[in-house]
Amino acid sequence: MPSSGSEPAFPRRGGVLHAEQVPIPAIAAAVGTPTYVYSANTIRARLLRLEQAFASVPHRIHFAMKANSNLAVLRLLHELGAGVDIVSGGELFRAREAGFIGRDVVFSGVGKTVREIEQALEERVLLINVESEAELVTIDAVAGRQGVVAPIAIRVNPEVTVDTPHAYIKTGEKGQKFGIPRDDVARLVAMVHELPHVALRGLGMHLGSQIGNADPMRDALPRLLSAIASARADGHAIAYMDVGGGLAVPYHADEGDADVDDYAEIVLAAARETGLTLLLEPGRFLVAEAGALITEVLYRKHAAGKDFIVTDAGMNDLVRPALYQAYHRIDAVESIEGTVVADVVGPICESGDFYAKDRPMPDVSAGALLAVQTAGAYGYTMSSNYNSRPRPAEVMVDGDRFAVITERERLEDLVRHERAHLQWRTA
Numbered sequence: 001m002p003s004s005g006s007e008p009a010f011p012r013r014g015g016v017l018h019a020e021q022v023p024i025p026a027i028a029a030a031v032g033t034p035t036y037v038y039s040a041n042t043i044r045a046r047l048l049r050l051e052q053a054f055a056s057v058p059h060r061i062h063f064a065m066k067a068n069s070n071l072a073v074l075r076l077l078h079e080l081g082a083g084v085d086i087v088s089g090g091e092l093f094r095a096r097e098a099g100f101i102g103r104d105v106v107f108s109g110v111g112k113t114v115r116e117i118e119q120a121l122e123e124r125v126l127l128i129n130v131e132s133e134a135e136l137v138t139i140d141a142v143a144g145r146q147g148v149v150a151p152i153a154i155r156v157n158p159e160v161t162v163d164t165p166h167a168y169i170k171t172g173e174k175g176q177k178f179g180i181p182r183d184d185v186a187r188l189v190a191m192v193h194e195l196p197h198v199a200l201r202g203l204g205m206h207l208g209s210q211i212g213n214a215d216p217m218r219d220a221l222p223r224l225l226s227a228i229a230s231a232r233a234d235g236h237a238i239a240y241m242d243v244g245g246g247l248a249v250p251y252h253a254d255e256g257d258a259d260v261d262d263y264a265e266i267v268l269a270a271a272r273e274t275g276l277t278l279l280l281e282p283g284r285f286l287v288a289e290a291g292a293l294i295t296e297v298l299y300r301k302h303a304a305g306k307d308f309i310v311t312d313a314g315m316n317d318l319v320r321p322a323l324y325q326a327y328h329r330i331d332a333v334e335s336i337e338g339t340v341v342a343d344v345v346g347p348i349c350e351s352g353d354f355y356a357k358d359r360p361m362p363d364v365s366a367g368a369l370l371a372v373q374t375a376g377a378y379g380y381t382m383s384s385n386y387n388s389r390p391r392p393a394e395v396m397v398d399g400d401r402f403a404v405i406t407e408r409e410r411l412e413d414l415v416r417h418e419r420a421h422l423q424w425r426t427a
């Protein structure tokens with residue numbers, strides 16, 4: 001096992017792309033394609049990087065597990081001391097299966113059901129992040145029925161302008177469904193006193209995803225700090241300040257990494273000022289670069305003056321290009337001479353089913369393997385069975401070893417929950 005996790009996840013050796021020390025063709029031969037491959041050492045290195053940046057204040061890193069909720073990935077992060085940020089009862093279940101206990105868990109999300117709130121309280125989660133007045137009242141009622149006091153944090157919408165690569169990943173701007181509008185925070189904070197079964201322990205925010213510089217954080221923090229100060233003045237025993245996730249990773253070859261030190265400097269200053277325990281909710285930052293989607297070229301096609309590379313992976317396997325117009329680097333697993341400007345497209349019957357448009361690509365033939373890079377976050381977790389395609393396998397690599405961490409779905413799995421012979425009922 002390599003000691004330094006700062007090695008690239010997918011180095012090229014002798015012209016062949018490896019995952020750490022394992023040649024990718026060997027994984028494809030053993031497991032088939034399409035397959036997600038993750039580097040354990042890259043995940044370790046990313047977490048360590050953040051841990052080091054925030055070491056000077058009391059803090060906890062809660063991995064936003066919607067980015068990658070595979071049990072083996074969660075177990076790895078659990079072993080390393082991270083907590084999780086969850087957004088559903090399903091994620092709570094996964095977190096428990098991976099070994100996390102209640103106090104490792106922060107529960108976010110704009111639409112928690114009563115059942116999910118019950119589960120969260122039964123598991124004694126660290127905090128439930130409140131996103132509306134109605135939800136606050138519901139949490140109080142559920143906690144009352146259980147005879148407990150729910151530890152909550154109010155998620156403030158700081159209403160700052162956030163420059164993300166796609167509008168669908170903004171969350172901290174005015175008019176978004178997320179968080180409590182700035183002007184309503186004081187009223188909610190006051191309301192908590194009248195509700196006997198909630199205790200306000202924190203204030204938080206989440207500005208959006210793939211935020212490339214520290215400016216939005218610089219703009220938003222004073223707003224969070226003033227909310228914290230007024231909550232304290234109002235007599236609440238605030239213990240936590242949650243700055244959410246959103247740290248960017250480079251998707252393009254020429255992009256730099258997010259400036260963690262710049263980001264940390266601003267956040268650390270605020271954390272010191274408050275003396276509170278800092279909570280961070282990175283998702284993408286911890287796992288995106290650790291993953292690649294390995295796919296086989298099925299066909300080359302020339303049509304209407306264009307070149308196409310048709311792969312066996314499609315938008316059901318990795319939806320980010322179709323959903324967010326996201327860019328992913330694509331490498332030939334085995335180096336070849338020659339390039340071609342081509343569209344890389346999947347087999348799905350949707351014109352949005354492409355990974356690249358008019359991009360200079362290695363001039364690969366059918367049977368070649370491609371690695372769609374930076375696919376460790378919001379890849380498998382957003383996959384679907386569209387076009388009745390079994391979802392891909394997932395593999396973890398650690399040094400010179402690899403293990404299947406999700407079996408490829410079988411055809412029977414596609415219809416497992418369906419009924420062709422109906423048991424009619426009447427109301």
Ligand SMILES: *Cc1c(COP(=O)(O)O)cnc(C)c1O
Pocket residue numbers: 064066067085087108109206208209210244245246247281282283284285377
């Ligand atoms: C999605 C989400 C995150 C993680 O976002 P990344 O961009 O993956 O870091 C953190 N907190 C909350 C509340 C989220 O919804």
